[in-house]
Amino acid sequence: DVKVTQSSRYLVKRTGEKVFLECVQDMDHENMFWYRQDPGLGLRLIYFSYDVKMKEKGDIPEGYSVSREKKERFSLILESASTNQTSMYLCASSSQGYGQPQHFGDGTRLSIL
Amino acid sequence: SQQGEEDPQALSIQEGENATMNCSYKTSINNLQWYRQNSGRGLVHLILIRSNEREKHSGRLRVTLDTSKKSSSLLITASRAADTASYFCAFRVEYGNKLVFGAGTILRVKS
Numbered sequence: 001d002v003k004v005t006q007s008s009r010y011l012v013k014r015t016g017e018k019v020f021l022e023c024v025q026d027m028d029h030e031n032m033f034w035y036r037q038d039p040g041l042g043l044r045l046i047y048f049s050y051d052v053k054m055k056e057k058g059d060i061p062e063g064y065s066v067s068r069e070k071k072e073r074f075s076l077i078l079e080s081a082s083t084n085q086t087s088m089y090l091c092a093s094s095s096q097g098y099g100q101p102q103h104f105g106d107g108t109r110l111s112i113l
Numbered sequence: 114s115q116q117g118e119e120d121p122q123a124l125s126i127q128e129g130e131n132a133t134m135n136c137s138y139k140t141s142i143n144n145l146q147w148y149r150q151n152s153g154r155g156l157v158h159l160i161l162i163r164s165n166e167r168e169k170h171s172g173r174l175r176v177t178l179d180t181s182k183k184s185s186s187l188l189i190t191a192s193r194a195a196d197t198a199s200y201f202c203a204f205r206v207e208y209g210n211k212l213v214f215g216a217g218t219i220l221r222v223k224s
Contacts, residue, residue: 042216090155099144099205104155
């Protein structure tokens with residue numbers, strides 16, 4: 001079965017820390033995405049990647065960076081965590097092409113204190 | 114904003130009743146998709162309808178798309194308590210390279 005795995009379900013970090021969120025997919029998908037989900041705001045795209053070592057900014061990239069060194073792994077990095085980055089973070093993957101159905105991980109609920 | 118708008122924001126029905134959720138958007142689209150999210154979990158893809166299609170069925174799900182009104186609806190027939198979840202529409206803007214998600218409808222099915 002299709003599987004997208006996020007490394008942590010819950011994470012608590014302190015302001016100013018560098019935070020790494022990891023995502024692995026086992027479907028050999030070309031596309032991978034990072035979203036944040038906040039009540040009343042739906043899903044907002046942070047970054048996405050269409051190939052290894054390739055990345056594109058989404059709607060809210062400020063304060064974040066990403067890394068995709070291998071096809072199956074897509075990492076989200078909070079360079080210097082701030083309290084307004086407390087959120088649910090969702091990783092997704094899809095097959096090649098634009099607008100394909102996306103497969104999601106179960107999310108990481110990140111709290112920045 | 115390209116974000117889709119969903120209506121209603123929340124819906125509470127009895128088991129066995131039908132549930133209808135609506136999604137509106139402002140731009141031309143390539144396809145529209147519906148996803149379900151159970152509490153504390155990721156989203157699960159339910160159904161995709163292309164811009165040249167008007168209606169699609171999958172089990173107890175029926176999706177319609179009216180591109181002239183820029184709207185779509187998701188109908189869940191004979192609802193069950195297990196259908197309790199948030200439902201999101203998402204669409205690919207024409208010539209766009211990503212999906213845009215709506216804010217979601219929270220559905221509660223009471224047994």
